Amino acid sequence: MSTTYRFSFGPWNIHSGSDPFGPEVREEFSFAEKLEFYKQLGFDGVQFHDDDVVSSADDPWAKQESDAKNMRKLLDERGLIAEFVAPRLWEHPLTIDGAITANSPEARKYALERSKRAIDISQIVGTNNIVLWPAREGTYMREAKDPVASVARLVEWLNVMLEYNKDIRILGEMKPNEPMDQAYLPTTGHFLGLASLTIDPSRVGTLIESAHAILAGLDPSDEMAYALYQKKLWSVHLNDQNGLKFDEDKSFGVVDIRRAFNQVWVLERNGYGQNGEFIGLDVKALRTQVKEKSTNHLRNSHEIFLRLVDLVRSLDVDKVEQLRSSRDYEELDMLIVNHLLGG
Ligand code: 3MF
Numbered sequence: 482m483s484t485t486y487r488f489s490f491g492p493w494n495i496h497s498g499s500d501p502f503g504p505e506v507r508e509e510f511s512f513a514e515k516l517e518f519y520k521q522l523g524f525d526g527v528q529f530h531d532d533d534v535v536s537s538a539d540d541p542w543a544k545q546e547s548d549a550k551n552m553r554k555l556l557d558e559r560g561l562i563a564e565f566v567a568p569r570l571w572e573h574p575l576t577i578d579g580a581i582t583a584n585s586p587e588a589r590k591y592a593l594e595r596s597k598r599a600i601d602i603s604q605i606v607g608t609n610n611i612v613l614w615p616a617r618e619g620t621y622m623r624e625a626k627d628p629v630a631s632v633a634r635l636v637e638w639l640n641v642m643l644e645y646n647k648d649i650r651i652l653g654e655m656k657p658n659e660p661m662d663q664a665y666l667p668t669t670g671h672f673l674g675l676a677s678l679t680i681d682p683s684r685v686g687t688l689i690e691s692a693h694a695i696l697a698g699l700d701p702s703d704e705m706a707y708a709l710y711q712k713k714l715w716s717v718h719l720n721d722q723n724g725l726k727f728d729e730d731k732s733f734g735v736v737d738i739r740r741a742f743n744q745v746w747v748l749e750r751n752g753y754g755q756n757g758e759f760i761g762l763d764v765k766a767l768r769t770q771v772k773e774k775s776t777n778h779l780r781n782s783h784e785i786f787l788r789l790v791d792l793v794r795s796l797d798v799d800k801v802e803q804l805r806s807s808r809d810y811e812e813l814d815m816l817i818v819n820h821l822l823g824g
């Protein structure tokens with residue numbers, strides 16, 4: 482059965498181009514304008530931070546609830562689906578030194594309460610998927626926090642969330658560094674290892690971002706395979722990355738088309754998407770783009786993904802099997818390269 486893929490992205494993927502070294506270079510599209518791009522560009526799913534849904538995660542709950550209901554209406558009117566809600570735990574003044582692993586009890590309490598509200602928001606916008614990107618759950622220097630206590634705090638956070646709502650599931654999006662020097666849970670493997678210690682491992686899975694695997698020196702398709710085997714690959718953030726540097730969030734496949742092909746191969750051949758999983762694209766427009774063309778990275782990534790699906794489907798699998806059996810990997814190399822070159 483061939484999968485009909487559904488695509489998603491987050492409102493942050495259409496942006497005004499600021500980076501740590503310079504300000505905005507183009508005017509931000511309003512949220513309402515961004516929403517109109519989804520269907521135009523071939524996307525059905527919207528990924529949210531809690532405060533993408535509500536105007537402030539620090540507002541009284543009654544205000545947040547009404548904001549979330551309005552958002553649900555906007556989505557329904559446009560035939561859009563909320564894919565996940567992620568509590569944005571890394572921007573608040575209280576969470577400067579981390580949220581879940583902060584040394585400050587006040588910060589940790591804030592993180593727990595805010596995360597519960599994010600779950601409440603998810604229920605209103607219509608998704609059970611909660612993404613945890615533990616952005617500041619690490620250190621700038623090793624001595625800053627107790628590493629064992631930090632791991633325990635991450636498990637405790639998971640348990641509180643799983644207990645708070647029995648319908649939700651948690652997707653950990655792991656990244657080895659940036660903004661921190663070292664993350665406590667740098668890879669999918671680290672996270673899934675802890676998942677087994679929670680009160681309900683069946684509701685703890687993963688979202689794998691290509692660039693995050695690359696930054697950890699790993700191959701994204703192997704990371705995806707590892708999670709797929711465990712039936713725990715519940716979302717992806719496909720993108721590309723040119724080596725070990727800051728997280729570039731380049732369009733999918735533009736740096737290494739073969740690496741992208743291998744991700745599509747592992748997803749397609751293992752039925753990813755057949756239980757409603759989205760093809761999420763966490764891609765950023767280059768800073769040099771003008772506003773009118775600052776959604777092309779999404780269009781391009783979507784197109785590259787679909788063209789790679791065609792290439793995966795048209796690959797001569799018997800030939801691949803034959804070359805594997807005869808251990809003729811030089812010929813296998815050529816078969817793949819020829820296929821990618823259209824020959
Ligand atoms: C990290 C993420 C997001 C970030 C987003 C904004 C769900 O890779 O996917 O968290 O917030 O990328 O920069």
Ligand code: MG
Pocket residue numbers: 654690718763
């Ligand atoms: Mg991401």
